[in-house]
Structures are given as structure tokens and as C-alpha cells.
Amino acid sequence: MTGLGGGPHLIDLNFERTPGVIASYVFDTGDGLAIVDTGPTSTLGTLEAGLHDLGATLDDVRHLLLTHIHFDHAGAAGTILARVPAARAYVHERGAPHLASPERLYASARQIYGDHMERLWGEMRPIDPSRLTVLSGGETLRVGSHDVQVVYTPGHAVHHVTYRDGPELYVGDVAGVRLTAAQTTRAPTPPPDINLDVWRESVAALRDLDVERLHLAHFGTYAGDSAHWDGLLTTMELDAQRIRDGLDAGQDVDAITVAFSAALMSELAAEGAELPARYDFACPPWMSVQGLIRYWQRRESRAPGVSR
Structure with missing residues (x-):
């Protein structure tokens, strides 16, 4: 593996052949690569191509930091772990059972997406529970040479966590959707777990953290300033x-x-x-x-x- 550097590096998953929609983030831990949110299995080839552009491959991955278990964030996790025996995934305790046995999650999503399910998301393979590090929030993970703080941040989903690595904050969906710097942040509110009351509490906890950058799955990296959070709440x-x-x-x-x-x-x-x-x-x-x-x-x- 060469050329990756410390990171983090954004990989555009080019979802539905559309750039700037879903991002994964990659950084070198000193003990292999960490990927924050894998995206769906349907974009795994694009994730691999992005790693190749960075001088790496899936075989270099050791840590999958999942903010939550929705298909656009964690759908490819099981497939990656099946291909990379040395890797493991990190997930909140309320999401872990669904990664180990994703049948109900998949069936529920299929009721929404119907015949488009495979094209949009691809398969979601089960994960051996022994390959999961189960989180509750409040932990500090030793990931290679990095101390990664886990913050429980429900509101968008009951199984949502945020990862803080020094000045970097990987926020999944709890910090909203922001596709350009000019766009006011918006809250993604799909069923079934939306709870705006606890979401506001999660925002309050995150905006108090001393971080420089927010890394959004949808989409990109922005300054960790009040304007971002104020826009989201408004x-x-x-x-x-x-x-x-x-x-x-x-x-x-x-x-x-x-x-x-x-x-x-x-x-x-x-x-x-x-x-x-x-x-x-x-x-x-x-x-x-x-x-x-x-x-x-x-x-x-x-x-x-x-x-x-």
C-alpha cells in the first residue's frame, strides 16, 4: 500500500451514476485502513476503485466504522468482511443484531423499493457476531494509533453513532444533508426512527465538541462551525x-x-x-x-x- 497518507480521504461512491450523493471516508490507522461507512453493495466496485486511486485495496482494510445500519451507509459491510478476513466492523448495539441477521431489514426495505432493490442497494450479507465490535456510546476505541471517541447520536436512527478522531468528526446523517457549501443543511427524515426531540439533543452534544471538520455521508467535508448546525436546526x-x-x-x-x-x-x-x-x-x-x-x-x- 502506497500513497494513501494519513487521511481522511473522501471517496465518492457515485451512487446511481450521480456524483456528490454518497461518500465514504478512509484514513490510515497505522494498523490498516479504516473506512467510515461502506455505502451499499451496489457501489462496492466504486469504493474499490477509489481505494486503488489512493494506492490501496480492500485487503488493506481492517476497520469498518459504521455510523448506522441503513443500506446507504452499511450495506456493503458484510460483503467486505467476507472478502477481508482480518477486518472487523464497529456498530451500535441496537444495530448489531440486524447486521448479524439482516433478513428482516432487507425484507422491510424491499417492501419500499420493490424490484429496484437489487439495482439500488445490492445484497446485504450477514456478519458473524464475532466480527462485530458492539458500541453503546461513550467508548474510546484504540484503532491502530488513533483514539476514536464514540458518541451516541440518535434522532435520525436509534442506532446512530458519531466518531470523533481528534479534529475530525464523522457524522453519518445526524449532521444532515449538505451537498455544497452554499446549501443550507437539511435533516434527512426517513422512517421509522425519526425523533426530532432527541435529534436536537444529539446536535447540542456534537456542537460542543472541539472539532475542525465535519465529514458528511451526504455529502462532503465542512467546517465544524455554528452556521452548519444552525442551518440544520432551522x-x-x-x-x-x-x-x-x-x-x-x-x-x-x-x-x-x-x-x-x-x-x-x-x-x-x-x-x-x-x-x-x-x-x-x-x-x-x-x-x-x-x-x-x-x-x-x-x-x-x-x-x-x-x-x-
Whole structure:
């Protein structure tokens, strides 16, 4: 292995032949390579090509740091581990059982994506539990010569963690979707786990960390400043209120989705002509609507005086 350097290095997975949608991050630990979020199996060839461009191969990988288990972040983990016996994966304790036995996760996703499942995501191979380091948050991992801090950051998913390596913060989806520096950060809110109340707590914990850079899966590296987090919180509230207003008005899901998508895409287009098309791959608006509807319905069912 030559030419990699310390990192981190962004590898664009070119999801659906679209650049700037899903990223993996690679750095040299001194004990092999670490990959933060593998992406889906459908883009594994692109990940391998990116490693080759850095002077490395999959055989150099020893650590898969998974922020959460959604297909666009962890789908290829089992395939990589099957090909690289010396590697292992790190995952939150609420996600680990699904990586060991992904059948229910796969079946659930297939209900959403149908015949497009294989093309979009590829297979998700089970992982031997002995190859998993199970996390709860609060740990400091000794990964080669790096001390990597694990922060439990639910809100987007109950099994979401963030990894801090010195000045670098690998945030998965908890720091939102931001495809260019000009774009205001937006919260990806697919079902089933969206909880904006705990998401705000996760943001508060992360923005207090002394880091220089935020590494987003969707997409790129940005300064760890207040502007990023403020934008996320502002648009999170805006998007959630749009869904709430639609529900209060008695609109059905289709009507809410049409209105939400139109407003979102208009705002994105004002920040960059290419943003709506890319954002539709990174975070389809209809999925965000479904997650926010579920959030409001669950919140209402838990309100005092409401029967369950």
C-alpha cells in the first residue's frame, strides 16, 4: 500500500451514476485502513476503485466504522468482511443484531423499493457476531494509533453513532444533508426512527465538541462551525412544521408530499441549480415526508390524555 497518507480521504461512491450523493471516508490507522461507512453493495466496485486511486485495496482494510445500519451507509459491510478476513466492523448495539441477521431489514426495505432493490442497494450479507465490535456510546476505541471517541447520536436512527478522531468528526446523517457549501443543511427524515426531540439533543452534544471538520455521508467535508448546525436546526423545524400544517389541514399523504417536495425543491434551486436533482438521490423528499408523518403521529399518541 502506497500513497494513501494519513487521511481522511473522501471517496465518492457515485451512487446511481450521480456524483456528490454518497461518500465514504478512509484514513490510515497505522494498523490498516479504516473506512467510515461502506455505502451499499451496489457501489462496492466504486469504493474499490477509489481505494486503488489512493494506492490501496480492500485487503488493506481492517476497520469498518459504521455510523448506522441503513443500506446507504452499511450495506456493503458484510460483503467486505467476507472478502477481508482480518477486518472487523464497529456498530451500535441496537444495530448489531440486524447486521448479524439482516433478513428482516432487507425484507422491510424491499417492501419500499420493490424490484429496484437489487439495482439500488445490492445484497446485504450477514456478519458473524464475532466480527462485530458492539458500541453503546461513550467508548474510546484504540484503532491502530488513533483514539476514536464514540458518541451516541440518535434522532435520525436509534442506532446512530458519531466518531470523533481528534479534529475530525464523522457524522453519518445526524449532521444532515449538505451537498455544497452554499446549501443550507437539511435533516434527512426517513422512517421509522425519526425523533426530532432527541435529534436536537444529539446536535447540542456534537456542537460542543472541539472539532475542525465535519465529514458528511451526504455529502462532503465542512467546517465544524455554528452556521452548519444552525442551518440544520432551522430547516428541521421548517420541514417538520410543513408536515404538521398539512396534517392539521386534513390533507392526505399524497397532497402533503406534493406540497412539501415543491417547497423543498424551490428552496434548493435558489441555492444551486443542480441541487434539486442531486438531493432527490441523496434524500428523496417522499421518504422525509413519511418519516415526519410518523414522528408527529407517534408524538401525538404519547401526549397526555390521548389513548394508545
